[in-house]
Amino acid sequence: MERKSAGGSIRNKERSKKKFLDAVGKILKTKGYQALKVNTIAATAGVDKKMIYTYFGGIDGLINAYIRSKxxxxxxxxxxxxxxxxxxxxxxxxxxxxxxxxxxxxxxxxxxxxxxxxxxxxxxxxxxxxxxxxxxxxxxxxxxxxxxxxxxxxxxxxxxxxxxxxxxxxxxxxxxxxxxxxxxxxxxxxxxxxxxxxxxxxxxxxxxxxxxxxxxx
CATH class of the missing domain: 1.10.357 (Tetracycline Repressor; domain 2)
Structure with a gap:
């Protein structure tokens, strides 16, 4: 059970990270880079903004990850x-x-x-x-x-x-x-x-x- 729970946690993390990356892309396409703010990204992703710091170390880390992916x-x-x-x-x-x-x-x-x-x-x-x-x-x-x-x-x-x-x-x-x-x-x-x-x-x-x-x- 512990192993399954850990696997589910990893999958949730990856899904949340993808939501943040997708949100950056959506905002960039529709509103431009000026709109890339923590609150806007979190709202678009539908994920708590604290997770941006947990998963990426902050907005710069998130944007770095997005850039590398595109x-x-x-x-x-x-x-x-x-x-x-x-x-x-x-x-x-x-x-x-x-x-x-x-x-x-x-x-x-x-x-x-x-x-x-x-x-x-x-x-x-x-x-x-x-x-x-x-x-x-x-x-x-x-x-x-x-x-x-x-x-x-x-x-x-x-x-x-x-x-x-x-x-x-x-x-x-x-x-x-x-x-x-x-x-x-x-x-x-x-x-x-x-x-x-x-x-x-x-x-x-x-x-x-x-x-x-x-x-x-």
Whole structure:
């Protein structure tokens, strides 16, 4: 009986934590990050606000947990890379192509991820700074594992290209969600034009790997 009770307590805890995380997402989507207050989150979740401190150590801990669960690149952790063991003999080209195409679709379909991106560029906050630091740490692991050995002295040139691609994909999705779907005559909301963007991603990667590889020799 004690074992069953303990198991039930753990399940209740996980359900309550999920309610808090879901509440953060709901508020972020409907009211914006300014409305993320302890009382509002607790009321939306239908859980005693004291549990925010019990489970997460406070609102910053809750928001940290929420961010990690929704940000695309935060999910690509060092541990996850080691688990999936991506192909590295192509300099990480196939892995990076898959990641970029997935990022493009993930942000487009995930309204919470869109709000999170807008929040990151709108307000300085420890949780958001920590997110950026974690992303950079994970990204550095990927670069050193795959891209740096492949590109050698041209590695920073490739990093610059990738920075433009990643940020461009973020912007296109945010632009389509907030201000309109057409950018440079491309309608981000149509399957055909989204496919054109994906082809452009593949092309840019192909050209980068083709022209930067061994160009220092």
């Amino acid at each position: 940000d695309y690149w935060s999910m690509i952790t060092i541990e996850e890379i080691e688990r999936i063991k991506p192909k590295i003999d192509d300099g990480g080209k196939s892995f990076m192509e898959e990641m970029l195409l997935s990022q493009f679709d993930y942000v487009y379909t995930n309204k919470e991820a869109q709000k999170l991106l807008l929040w990151r560029i709108s307000e300085p906050r420890k949780s958001l700074k920590k997110l950026t630091d974690t992303q950079e740490e994970n990204g550095e692991h990927i670069f050193k594992l795959m891209m740096d050995p492949h590109f050698g002295v041209r590695s920073r040139d490739f990093r610059a290209i990738l920075a433009i691609i990643v940020s461009g994909l973020y912007y296109l999705n945010l632009y389509a969600a907030v201000n309109g779907s057409i950018f440079c005559g491309i309608d981000i909301h149509t399957p055909k034009d989204r496919e054109n963007i994906k082809k452009a991603i593949s092309y840019l990667l192909e050209q980068s790997y083709k022209h930067l590889k061994n160009s220092d020799k």
